[in-house]
Amino acid sequence: MGKVFDVVVIGGGPAGYVAAIRAGQLGLSVACAEGNPYADPKGEPRLGGTCLNVGCIPSKALLQSSENYHLLHDGFGQHGISVKDATIDIATMLGRKDKIVTQFTSGIKGLFKKNKVTFLPGHGKFVAAGGAGWQLEVGGEAVEARHVIVATGSNARKLPGVPVDNEVIVDNVGALEFKTVPKTLGIIGLGRFIPSRRDGRDVMIPVEEYRHEMIQRVLREAGNLDEFRQLWIESQDRRKLIEHLQGDNLSPDLLRDFERMTDYDNYDLFAHHGYHARALKRPERKVVYLTGNEAWFASLDPKAATVLKGLGHQFEVGGTEALETPTLWEVPEIKAAGGLDALRTIGTPVAVMKDAKTRLFAA
Numbered sequence: 001m002g003k004v005f006d007v008v009v010i011g012g013g014p015a016g017y018v019a020a021i022r023a024g025q026l027g028l029s030v031a032c033a034e035g036n037p038y039a040d041p042k043g044e045p046r047l048g049g050t051c052l053n054v055g056c057i058p059s060k061a062l063l064q065s066s067e068n069y070h071l072l073h074d075g076f077g078q079h080g081i082s083v084k085d086a087t088i089d090i091a092t093m094l095g096r097k098d099k100i101v102t103q104f105t106s107g108i109k110g111l112f113k114k115n116k117v118t119f120l121p122g123h124g125k126f127v128a129a130g131g132a133g134w135q136l137e138v139g140g141e142a143v144e145a146r147h148v149i150v151a152t153g154s155n156a157r158k159l160p161g162v163p164v165d166n167e168v169i170v171d172n173v174g175a176l177e178f179k180t181v182p183k184t185l186g187i188i189g190l191g192r193f194i195p196s197r198r199d200g201r202d203v204m205i206p207v208e209e210y211r212h213e214m215i216q217r218v219l220r221e222a223g224n225l226d227e228f229r230q231l232w233i234e235s236q237d238r239r240k241l242i243e244h245l246q247g248d249n250l251s252p253d254l255l256r257d258f259e260r261m262t263d264y265d266n267y268d269l270f271a272h273h274g275y276h277a278r279a280l281k282r283p284e285r286k287v288v289y290l291t292g293n294e295a296w297f298a299s300l301d302p303k304a305a306t307v308l309k310g311l312g313h314q315f316e317v318g319g320t321e322a323l324e325t326p327t328l329w330e331v332p333e334i335k336a337a338g339g340l341d342a343l344r345t346i347g348t349p350v351a352v353m354k355d356a357k358t359r360l361f362a363a
């Protein structure tokens with residue numbers, strides 16, 4: 001019979017080592033098994049999983065080096081600082097990255113000691129149910145556990161017929177070990193990026209980051225949905241908002257394309273992502289506007305009502321923009337009903353349009 005633990009965690013990545021430490025803090029007898037040596041010089045299993053060994057930490061270490069190089073080359077000029085003949089020494093860069101990884105992964109060993117977690121180096125597997133609960137084998141040694149936490153993570157998915165040799169075709173492990181800067185590089189599984197400009201440079205920004213930036217910008221101008229609706233209805237305020245976004249190289253139309261929200265107006269893009277409102281497609285918003293305001297239309301001069309219903313149809317076709325272009329008054333349905341003159345029979349056109357838009361964006 002092997003040593004008995006209250007909990008054995010299989011996998012020493014961020015999920016596994018945190019679970020093991022917490023179990024230790026709660027007073028349970030706990031062990032954590034990890035079988036991958038990653039780049040350990042002695043070939044001994046290393047804690048930290050993908051994140052610390054071949055993921056988050058090494059990639060950020062390299063990104064910081066790249067960023068420094070970029071600043072030296074292109075960024076510091078605007079501060080009046082220039083450096084001639086800046087070079088990049090990949091071996092030093094990789095050495096720094098490896099040192100950081102070693103520091104971090106051995107830090108977990110220290111945390112294990114502090115929290116009385118037994119490190120079981122080796123591949124763990126279930127042998128049988130029974131004994132204290134589960135019989136396991138870790139690196140050939142028998143272990144028993146009352147509870148087992150499986151935190152074995154994941155590996156990069158290999159494409160059929162495309163063998164990863166980490167020379168020509170690399171996965172996340174090889175990508176962190178390039179000995180020279182590749183002149184060209186094809187990336188499969190790039191995620192979704194939106195082209196933009198930052199600091200005078202063309203860059204690709206992850207959709208999530210781009211959306212976050214844009215929404216934060218909108219939230220600074222309107223703290224809640226009601227304020228945002230008011231802003232959107234006032235065409236001057238709305239234009240100012242769009243100009244501000246464009247000034248920051250943020251395009252709502254582009255984001256809408258990437259979010260596959262082309263059937264929606266930008267109002268719904270912002271209302272949904274910024275204020276958690278239910279997004280309505282343009283045709284849906286039109287229907288809600290027409291059916292939800294039947295009593296209002298019936299109470300109006302019939303020609304004015306036709307014009308106002310026409311706004312719904314135009315919104316369906318071209319969104320908010322279509323309501324703010326002079327060609328709106330040339331639309332046959334609206335023109336035939338008297339256009340602006342028809343609206344004047346029930347109030348000032350500005351006030352009537354504002355009322356109609358308030359109703360259109362009420363849902």
Ligand SMILES: Cc1cc2nc3c(=O)[nH]c(=O)nc-3n(C[C@H](O)[C@H](O)[C@H](O)COP(=O)(O)OP(=O)(O)OC[C@H]3O[C@@H](n4cnc5c(N)ncnc54)[C@H](O)[C@@H]3O)c2cc1C
Nearest residue numbers: 011013014015034035036049050051055056124152153154
């Ligand atoms: C290049 C890259 C960059 C990343 N950057 C970020 C980031 O910036 N932010 C972020 O949040 N996430 C990032 N991630 C994702 C992050 O690394 C993972 O989400 C995280 O590592 C998952 O943790 P985990 O513990 O579930 O699994 P893993 O980290 O995969 O750990 C599982 C461990 O279990 C071990 N194991 C498996 N089977 C057994 C067994 N039978 N016996 C013993 N041990 C076993 C494995 O060897 C492994 O060490 C990045 C990933 C990559 C590849």
